[in-house]
Amino acid sequence: LWHDHQYRNGMVWQMCGYNQPPHTSYFLGKLEGITMAPPPLMMEGREEVANGGTIGSTLNDKHIIVCENANTEITIENGASPYILTFNVPTWVQGSGASECTTQNPKITYTTYTCNVKGSGLTGNARLIKQGDGILNLPKTDFTHKGETNIWAGVLNFDGTMKQSPLWLNRFAELNTNGGEFRSIKADYASVIRPGGANTKGSITTDSLTLGFGSRIVIDLYSNDFTADQVNIAKYLMVETKTSNEWVKAGPEYLCPVIEIAGHMPVGEATMKPGKYVLGTAPEELKGNLEDIRIEGLAGTKTSLYIENGKLIIEVIGLRDANSIIWAGDKSSTWNLADAQNFLFNNDDKSESTIFVSGDKVLFNDDAVSKTVNVREDVMPLSITVNASSNYEFNGAGA
Numbered sequence: 001l002w003h004d005h006q007y008r009n010g011m012v013w014q015m016c017g018y019n020q021p022p023h024t025s026y027f028l029g030k031l032e033g034i035t036m037a038p039p040p041l042m043m044e045g046r047e048e049v050a051n052g053g054t055i056g057s058t059l060n061d062k063h064i065i066v067c068e069n070a071n072t073e074i075t076i077e078n079g080a081s082p083y084i085l086t087f088n089v090p091t092w093v094q095g096s097g098a099s100e101c102t103t104q105n106p107k108i109t110y111t112t113y114t115c116n117v118k119g120s121g122l123t124g125n126a127r128l129i130k131q132g133d134g135i136l137n138l139p140k141t142d143f144t145h146k147g148e149t150n151i152w153a154g155v156l157n158f159d160g161t162m163k164q165s166p167l168w169l170n171r172f173a174e175l176n177t178n179g180g181e182f183r184s185i186k187a188d189y190a191s192v193i194r195p196g197g198a199n200t201k202g203s204i205t206t207d208s209l210t211l212g213f214g215s216r217i218v219i220d221l222y223s224n225d226f227t228a229d230q231v232n233i234a235k236y237l238m239v240e241t242k243t244s245n246e247w248v249k250a251g252p253e254y255l256c257p258v259i260e261i262a263g264h265m266p267v268g269e270a271t272m273k274p275g276k277y278v279l280g281t282a283p284e285e286l287k288g289n290l291e292d293i294r295i296e297g298l299a300g301t302k303t304s305l306y307i308e309n310g311k312l313i314i315e316v317i318g319l320r321d322a323n324s325i326i327w328a329g330d331k332s333s334t335w336n337l338a339d340a341q342n343f344l345f346n347n348d349d350k351s352e353s354t355i356f357v358s359g360d361k362v363l364f365n366d367d368a369v370s371k372t373v374n375v376r377e378d379v380m381p382l383s384i385t386v387n388a389s390s391n392y393e394f395n396g397a398g399a
Contacts (some may be wrong), residue, residue, distance in 0.1 A: 003040030032248065038152050039129060041088065055080045059381035072115045079123030081145070089115045089134030089154060121160065130156055189214035189252065196220065199262060203230035210238040211257035222264045223273040231280040231312065239288030254294070257359035259305065261297035270296060275320030276300045284309040300358030302338035322359030322382065326350065329370030336376040364392055375399065
């Protein structure tokens with residue numbers, strides 16, 4: 001435990017107050033069954049390459065570390081094949097309070113360091129490890145190494161190829177790539193993949209992609225020409241979800257992967273145009289269900305994710321205008337966006353079933369068949385009126 005920087009810092013800060021057990025930076029419990037401590041932050045058995053240094057064939061089969069508390073620039077020479085190349089690129093949070101153990105008037109500063117790597121890629125059986133919350137920029141070239149590439153924290157920017165090394169993104173790690181090609185990518189909880197980078201149209205290509213529960217892909221959609229970032233998957237896509245009662249009761253916020261949409265609309269338009277947006281080539285095999293992927297970013301808009309003619313498609317579905325509706329509950333107890341037809345138009349006819357769309361005025365009265373309402377997802381009505389002599393119960397995962 002003392003090799004873990006968060007635990008070690010916790011032991012130090014607790015010396016000035018009531019000593020409660022500090023936390024590690026990784027999960028120690030048994031629910032997830034994936035407990036794995038990060039590599040220790042140590043110099044024993046490692047050879048340091050300092051800022052401005054070069055990693056060449058003379059360092060092959062050695063454990064090399066780049067670990068300065070500063071912005072650094074490193075060059076990799078052709079033929080470099082270290083046993084392990086570790087980049088420890090940190091952030092530095094400094095602060096002070098009004099007194100030693102208070103948080104009044106704190107003065108906190110944040111520094112994020114960057115390591116720029118130039119030259120060639122790694123070869124042979126080398127392994128590549130990225131630690132620290134800082135930024136690692138790898139050159140746009142071919143990395144032909146066969147050992148694992150593990151991103152434990154922070155940001156990796158890489159536009160080259162990594163066709164023989166499996167890439168793993170630990171929790172909260174981030175990959176930005178424009179045109180990058182990979183053998184495989186495994187994304188864990190809260191890790192982020194951005195094709196093209198933030199707010200830039202780009203692409204990523206991989207033989208296989210494993211989206212762990214809570215992992216996130218941020219996709220830019222452009223409604224002026226119905227284009228989007230491209231995620232091209234050749235062999236298989238795995239979608240991981242957690243559905244057991246134990247997970248639902250005690251698990252984190254996200255129990256499935258997330259596609260976050262960053263919508264780009266022409267000036268003067270407030271919503272994405274309805275239509276089909278191609279997200280890339282579909283994999284040969286799908287392990288799991290596309291329906292389990294949560295779509296975020298287009299609040300109040302109905303979307304659908306599916307495969308059509310070998311393409312991965314996200315469709316923005318056009319809906320009717322907002323109206324005044326009444327809960328009927330005659331088909332099920334479900335209240336969701338633009339799906340369950342459990343409502344009636346609040347007009348003189350009151351016979352035509354309809355869906356709920358964002359901005360509707362919703363009335364719950366005594367005429368409903370079911371007065372248990374299961375809010376399956378977040379919904380955005382303009383208003384809710386409950387006018388009934390009998391009890392209504394609202395439940396579900398939505399709000």
